[in-house]
Amino acid sequence: MNKIVKFYHEMGSPPSFYRITGYWLKPFFVLALALTVYGLIDGLFFAPPDYQQGDSYRIMFVHVPAAWMSLFIYAIIGVCGLIAFVWRMKVAEAVMMASAPIGALFTALTLLTGMLWGKPMWGTYWDWDARMTSELILLFLYIGVMGIYSAYDDDPRKAARLAALVAIIGLINLPIIRYSVEWWTSIHQGASISLMGGNSGIKDWSMLRPLLVMALATKFYYLYSMLHRARNYLLRTEQNKSWVMRQLTEQ
Template sequence: MNRIVKFYHEMGSPPSFYRITQHWLMPMLLLALGLTAYGLIEGLFFAPKDYQQGDSYRIIFVHVPAAWMSMFIYAIIGICGIITFVWRMKVAEAVMMASVPIGALFTAVTLLTGMLWGKPMWGTYWDWDARMTSQLILLFLYIGVAGMYAAYEEDPRKAARLAALVAIIGLVNLPIIRYSVYWWTSIHQTSSITLTGGSEGIHSWDMLRPLLVMALATKFYYIYSMLTRAHTYLLKTEAKKQWVAQAVSKKSGAKP
């Protein structure tokens, strides 16, 4: 238990966070690349056709993991926003702001692939369906958090707190996205994977396996990209601290 508490405190300290997570970058990147290659190759070329949608369903190997990540990342942003707003922890600020562009990218991919999927399945690229509309609102929330921070960027601490407030308010949209297809009439199908094995779930392991692999791949990519951006954020906002000078010196000294 003491080790867990010690690790928590270390991860809350910018120099310790930078030092510890610096070693995670390459493993995360390699896992992300390897799993993405496996998931896409198996999903796009070797998974069996769907008995209703044929080969058109294969877009789910990108669409569904991207949709999961768009919500997962915003949940992390919201949690970090609460920590930032209440306790003003710099590492939480870094993780929050580093996550915003990544989450926005996954949300945009979700909307784009959903539109491409919608045309052959529903006969239209876009319908103001509850799921689609709430997902679009999620993209606007990501833009709103980034925009609020940019508006006060000359004062990073104030900018982070105001951005955190926007992020916290936006958390209400997550359950709306998740349950919109159950609460309102929707052309969007329900969950692709169900714990109860309902009729909308994926029953074939040959289809499910690449989908789960892609879900893992996107998480490893997120960790890699978020840590890279968080490191840059901390080096910038802590530029006057001695640990930054030491870190930059050590990094420069490693180069030939």
């Protein structure tokens, strides 16, 4: 059997997923911590001030990676929701439900740091602008996914399927957030990075570097936190299985 296919099947089994991901936790955490320290020092003390926004633009080094994570994690939740809904794969349910609180955290962080950036730049903490409103809706979607799951907590499989349905429907919000600044008149600035090489976005490497490092750091932290939570989810939902007791006595 192809190695990738074999790995995919192995990761689909809760005991194997639990065992394999146990080896990844420490490296992911160390990478997240090291990259965060490097990215923040580089962004706060070595990147030059912006010619228009002065030092206030440094909020970008936490705001933009958090915003990217809020969208990225919801996309993961949507894909896992689809897998959980169609194939009823338990590990997909675990990843989906483990991702929801981290996604909500990054969305809240995006909104709060955005408010702190908005006040000195726009003169207000909040405006019912398309980008801000759609990001707030994303936070409600995360809360909705977690709320639906908790409402049916006594039957985790049913709860996960219903949460998956909410997650799949909510996917429609992702392109709205992404293109809101282009579709509607907005006080929010455009994309920080242009993948197509357009004129918008940051061009200076000394500003771009800490931003990309922080984006990587938040990805690694997400992987660390999500795997921890997914492992906890599997322990809780499979606590009557023999592998759970074996794992707990081995530690």
